Amino acid sequence: MRYTYFPGCSNHSSSRDYEESTREVCAALGIELVELQDWNCCGSTAVMAVDPMAAMALSARNLALAAAGGSREMVVTCNSCFSTLRRAGQFYQSEPLTRDAVDRALGEVGLTLQKPVPVRHLLDVLLNDVGLDGIGARVSNPLVGLKVVPYYGCLVGRPKNDFDDRENPCSLERLLGTTGAVLLPFEHKARCCGGALMTTKTEVALELCRDILQEAVERGAEVMAVTCPMCHLNLDAYQGQINQRFGTKFNLPILYFTQILGLSFGLREKELGLTRAMYRRFDYARV
């Protein structure tokens, strides 16, 4: 299996652990990831808040580069890149005026779009292209009884994807169930962590993250599985600040779902970027 891969800015900086575990897990499953040449930032939810058409331009360039490179499908790991790139492709196809403006601008730099390539989340690819049997066959180090809460955050499911429910997703449960881990029910699974509000409205975002961690701990979770670098940053790096602010004693490892899969494949901590955790490092030997 071969896919065009859009790493997104975080996987080159604050979420190298996601990048490393993604590459390791995909290699183990025989998935070839070909990085999109000279990709640019998707703009996330920030650029669209300054200039919606500029946001279209950023995503359109990526989609056009993918098309020019003969890509059939583009895989992303970041929830925000996933939502932003898909949104642009969707507006390009459904709004004639937006499409004309984008086409004209792309023409100026010698690019064309026509038909945006499908953008897919790695979660979808692993679940539906590799499949549970394929994943299960690779599990050599079952994480028997490890208690995991699945946390999706917002943008992998909303506004829309083609593989899971928007309000009550279950892909993580199905996928990680193959590792022998116990997936706990989790009401906060698709609630918001605050995203960029962690910088602009810190108090509010800290509270949202506290609520998410609180339920996880009450459920008896030993690990939280996430699918997004932003959620990871807010829940891991800010965990100390949350404890300080609210007098809580959270000490919960936040892992990318790729890291959990990788552990069950018998891959090493270092290969999966587990040593990069900012608050609580996960040590499977000690669970």
Add this chain to the structure above:
Amino acid sequence: MEVTEVLSERELDRGFSHQVQDLPGAGGLEKCIQCGTCSGSCQMSARMDYTPRRLIEMARVGMKREVLSSRAIWYCASCYSCTVRCPRGINITEVMSGLKSLAIKNEMCSRRDDGPAFYTSFYDVIKRYGRLHEGSVIAGFAWKTNPWRLWGMAPLGWKMFLSGNLEVLPEKIKKPAEISLLLEKLGGGVMKR
């Protein structure tokens, strides 16, 4: 009790609703039935000065100044809960995002909010490098709001650096000129017809 000023029709901007709806994905405001599902689904509405439902009605009737200078728009975290549940199929998150952009463009942002400084700092960095560089965004944000902020954020930056999660120097794309030309051609906030 909250006192609401009565506006006369002359104070309304009739074209405002169109300005909003011309933005990508932000159309269909006329379909709103004011049911309040958006406000009920919003994790932030309790903190907003106007709930999403009110904002939509205010935008529809042309209360441009009140809408664009509201604090509510900067509380929207773009979680799309409202969009998913709107029974009329309005993409409310895109409307909120569009309102933020119009507030910045019209220089009507609430002075008490840090949102505009953050989003514009982010945009400036992308314009320059084509990719995000967290350090530069935070520096720009602190510069525009309160430089002492850097002091408060230093421990996090240090933690990120030690754990190998901080890119010290910005990563640039190979063709940054392509980005600036694209942004120049397409940018400007409102669709070019």
